Amino acid sequence: MKLNVSYNYPQGVGDIDAEIVSNFRKMISPSLGALLNSDINKQAIDRLLLKVETNKKGLFGKIELWDEKPKIENTIALVCVFNKSFVEENDYRLLNASLKLLDLLMEDYYESIPQSFWPILKEEIDFILSRDFAL
Amino acid sequence: MKIGITTGSPENNFATLLIHELKAFFPDFQIVILSTEKKGIRNFLRRIGFNKMMRLIRNRGNCSYLDREVKFKIGMVGSLYSYTKRLDIPYYSFSSFNAPESLKSINSFDLDYIINCGGGIFRKGFISSSKYGVLNAHMGKLPEIRGMNALEWSILKGVELGVTLHYIDSGIDTGNIISFKPLKLNVNDSIKLLRERSNLINIDLIVESFRNAKDHPILSEKQNEDKGEQHYIMHHALLQIVNEKLTYEKDNFNI
Numbered sequence: 339m340k341l342n343v344s345y346n347y348p349q350g351v352g353d354i355d356a357e358i359v360s361n362f363r364k365m366i367s368p369s370l371g372a373l374l375n376s377d378i379n380k381q382a383i384d385r386l387l388l389k390v391e392t393n394k395k396g397l398f399g400k401i402e403l404w405d406e407k408p409k410i411e412n413t414i415a416l417v418c419v420f421n422k423s424f425v426e427e428n429d430y431r432l433l434n435a436s437l438k439l440l441d442l443l444m445e446d447y448y449e450s451i452p453q454s455f456w457p458i459l460k461e462e463i464d465f466i467l468s469r470d471f472a473l
Numbered sequence: 474m475k476i477g478i479t480t481g482s483p484e485n486n487f488a489t490l491l492i493h494e495l496k497a498f499f500p501d502f503q504i505v506i507l508s509t510e511k512k513g514i515r516n517f518l519r520r521i522g523f524n525k526m527m528r529l530i531r532n533r534g535n536c537s538y539l540d541r542e543v544k545f546k547i548g549m550v551g552s553l554y555s556y557t558k559r560l561d562i563p564y565y566s567f568s569s570f571n572a573p574e575s576l577k578s579i580n581s582f583d584l585d586y587i588i589n590c591g592g593g594i595f596r597k598g599f600i601s602s603s604k605y606g607v608l609n610a611h612m613g614k615l616p617e618i619r620g621m622n623a624l625e626w627s628i629l630k631g632v633e634l635g636v637t638l639h640y641i642d643s644g645i646d647t648g649n650i651i652s653f654k655p656l657k658l659n660v661n662d663s664i665k666l667l668r669e670r671s672n673l674i675n676i677d678l679i680v681e682s683f684r685n686a687k688d689h690p691i692l693s694e695k696q697n698e699d700k701g702e703q704h705y706i707m708h709h710a711l712l713q714i715v716n717e718k719l720t721y722e723k724d725n726f727n728i
Binding site: 341342343384387388391430431433434435437438441471 | 703706710711718
């Protein structure tokens with residue numbers, strides 16, 4: 339069983355390459371970058387999930403997760419963190435949080451997503467949509 | 474024994490049926506209703522929202538298990554408010570259970586237990602306002618399935634379906650566990666039907682716990698924190714997976 343959700347990408351979204359990843363990592367907050375590079379413990383996951391659920395709109399206001407004013411790229415990074423942890427933990431709560439963040443990005447911030455970040459976002463969305471739910 | 478029952482609405486059929494069952498087994502129990510609803514049509518509409526009101530109008534005539542049980546056992550279709558009036562049960566309305574002036578009144582009632590049948594988030598002052606504590610029936614197995622959409626998360630994760638009776642503490646579904654009652658899947662079950670049947674099990678579980686109690690407070694066990702996981706509102710895409718599992722894969726369920 340697959341997820342029945344579709345997202346429209348802008349035309350001409352290319353493949354992800356090392357330069358895109360490098361630029362992306364320069365723009366996200368150091369704390370999120372560290373999470374992407376490390377094994378995430380259960381407490382960190384629970385804290386992130388709570389942040390997403392209680393600050394859905396407020397994610398774009400200041401929360402303690404990142405060091406300065408949050409940006410769209412930080413939210414994309416959070417999707418990456420959740421997807422990475424989902425693979426490691428097989429915890430469907432993380433996939434749930436990714437889906438909610440993607441909705442937020444697609445519904446409210448589609449036009450503002452930097453062109454160069456679309457390949458990263460597309461890869462994360464493709465990953466989610468490819469999940470097989472023969473649980 | 475003096476029991477406070479909370480409600481956020483005067484149309485609470487769950488609370489109505491619970492009072493009926495408690496009174497049937499324990500005629501000596503004194504019951505008090507603690508309500509947070511504001512009266513009046515404007516407040517009613519604000520409380521339920523436009524979409525729910527339209528759903529109510531569309532579904533008028535459709536009866537849930539609870540409605541049928543209330544009609545069958547009590548012989549009435551009406552509000553909790555009118556039922557309590559009929560039985561001469563005190564009905565107190567508050568702006569919030571957590572406000573200092575509300576707590577002052579609630580403390581003065583000398584309640585032994587409070588049973589959660591709605592009415593909002595309870596803060597520390599309210600949680601400690603009765604002698605033995607606040608009871609809550611949660612539609613999932615604790616500590617594995619804490620939080621929202623417990624039934625749906627249980628199905629998605631393959632956790633045994635059922636209802637857990639527990640004491641409320643300052644966390645969300647983290648209080649000591651009193652008992653668990655499994656919910657068996659039937660061939661034609663949907664989420665809606667399972668939720669309705671869970672409501673009836675909730676009531677059984679509360680009544681049974683009082684019947685089995687040799688002493689008070691009713692015995693309970695601390696939750697195993699290592700197994701505890703908090704759940705939030707399920708995204709509609711995952712809800713769809715849950716519904717499809719329930720429709721097409723019921724035979725393969727290991728729950």
